Structure formats: C-alpha cells, structure tokens
Amino acid sequence: MSTDPETRRSIAQRALDRSVMRGISLKDDEAFMALLEQWIAGEIPMRVMRERYFNAVAQKICDIADR
Numbered sequence: 001m002s003t004d005p006e007t008r009r010s011i012a013q014r015a016l017d018r019s020v021m022r023g024i025s026l027k028d029d030e031a032f033m034a035l036l037e038q039w040i041a042g043e044i045p046m047r048v049m050r051e052r053y054f055n056a057v058a059q060k061i062c063d064i065a066d067r
Contacts, residue, residue, distance in 0.1 A: 008040040031056040 003011075019026045026032050035049045035056075044052075 005040050005042060008042070012036055012040055 016026055032053055035044070035053055038044045039046060039049045
C-alpha cells in the first residue's frame with residue numbers, strides 16, 4: 001500500500017481505537033507500537049510488520065513456557 005505517513009497514522013489510530021473497544025490495548029505493547037511506527041514511516045510493509053509481531057509474540061510465549 002503506497003500511502004503517505006499521515007494517512008497511515010490515521011489508519012493506525014482507527015485500528016488502535018477498535019482494539020480498545022474490543023478490550024485489547026495494543027498501545028501498551030512496546031513491540032507492536034515500535035513496528036507500527038516503522039509501518040507508518042513507510043519503512044516496512046504491513047506483511048513484514050505482521051510477521052515480525054507474530055514472531056515477537058511467539059518468542060514471549062516460549063519465554064513464559066521456559067520459566
């Protein structure tokens with residue numbers, strides 16, 4: 001998706017607002033927010049953001065399981 005950062009920021013804000021309405025606060029997730037900022041800046045495509053976030057979540061799960 002070839003959009004400017006302002007449009008991407010608007011899209012991201014709507015998605016964050018929807019997540020809060022569903023009871024999930026992604027704003028508190030540092031890994032998610034860092035990746036989101038990279039997407040907003042146009043540094044990575046959404047596909048890469050999603051892959052990296054899924055990998056970060058999987059790593060958190062493994063870390064918890066190893067305790």
